[in-house]
Amino acid sequence: MITTKQKERSEILKSLEGQCKVFIVGCGECATACKTGGEEEVKEMKAFLEANGKVVTGFVIPDAPCVSSQTRTALGKNKKIVKESDAILVMACGLGAQCLKENLKEDKAVHVSNDTLFIGEIDREGNFLERCSACGECILELTGGICPVTRCSKGLMNGPCGGMDKGKCEVDRTLDCAWALIYNQLKEKGTLYLLKRYIPPKDYSKMQKPRSRIMKKAV
Numbered sequence: 001m002i003t004t005k006q007k008e009r010s011e012i013l014k015s016l017e018g019q020c021k022v023f024i025v026g027c028g029e030c031a032t033a034c035k036t037g038g039e040e041e042v043k044e045m046k047a048f049l050e051a052n053g054k055v056v057t058g059f060v061i062p063d064a065p066c067v068s069s070q071t072r073t074a075l076g077k078n079k080k081i082v083k084e085s086d087a088i089l090v091m092a093c094g095l096g097a098q099c100l101k102e103n104l105k106e107d108k109a110v111h112v113s114n115d116t117l118f119i120g121e122i123d124r125e126g127n128f129l130e131r132c133s134a135c136g137e138c139i140l141e142l143t144g145g146i147c148p149v150t151r152c153s154k155g156l157m158n159g160p161c162g163g164m165d166k167g168k169c170e171v172d173r174t175l176d177c178a179w180a181l182i183y184n185q186l187k188e189k190g191t192l193y194l195l196k197r198y199i200p201p202k203d204y205s206k207m208q209k210p211r212s213r214i215m216k217k218a219v
């Protein structure tokens with residue numbers, strides 16, 4: 001899940017200065033779950049923009065605007081109103097916004113209504129929690145399924161720092177120390193021997209941006 005939060009309304013209005021006719025693109029997956037770009041939020045945004053003198057020419061909510069084929073289909077079905085619009089407001093993550101821009105044939109201004117935060121897990125209470133930093137070299141097998149790259153505030157790879165106190169992190173006492181969680185998990189599973197294995201420093205070349213995974217086979 002790509003986690004997003006909506007920008008301040010005043011900031012969104014500012015980005016649309018000088019552009020009257022706005023077409024809105026929402027997101028049926030992550031932004032719907034985050035309540036930043038589902039049907040309810042798109043309709044709220046439409047009402048807000050109209051109350052502030054804008055003309056909302058229409059809206060569409062592809063299941064996943066980060067998938068080119070879906071974005072192309074959504075734009076194709078709304079070709080006429082997109083053409084008549086001055087700007088497009090994307091209520092998705094930065095990925096969805098860029099995918100839309102890349103697939104847009106018209107020369108239109110594209111604006112974002114959301115800030116993109118992190119890859120998040122949704123817990124039972126509906127909170128979004130960062131659990132993976134997409135490091136490109138997963139070590140969960142060695143750490144009881146708990147990611148120290150993401151959950152240790154210092155990203156330590158071989159056990160806790162000296163500041164851990166009663167299982168809490170010294171950087172933020174409200175958080176569990178990732179290495180205390182890892183230790184407890186391995187102990188419970190009878191796999192504490194895994195801690196004897198040295199985990200080498202992260203190979204940050206695997207995180208060098210921009211990354212891509214080309215699926216097309218070489219001919």
Ligand code: SF4
Binds near residue numbers: 132137150
């Ligand atoms: S080690 Fe952590 S950051 Fe890397 S892929 Fe696994 S879960 Fe994600």
Ligand code: SF4
Binds near residue numbers: 153154180
């Ligand atoms: S207390 Fe634990 S989670 Fe916090 S920085 Fe130290 S090792 Fe990492």
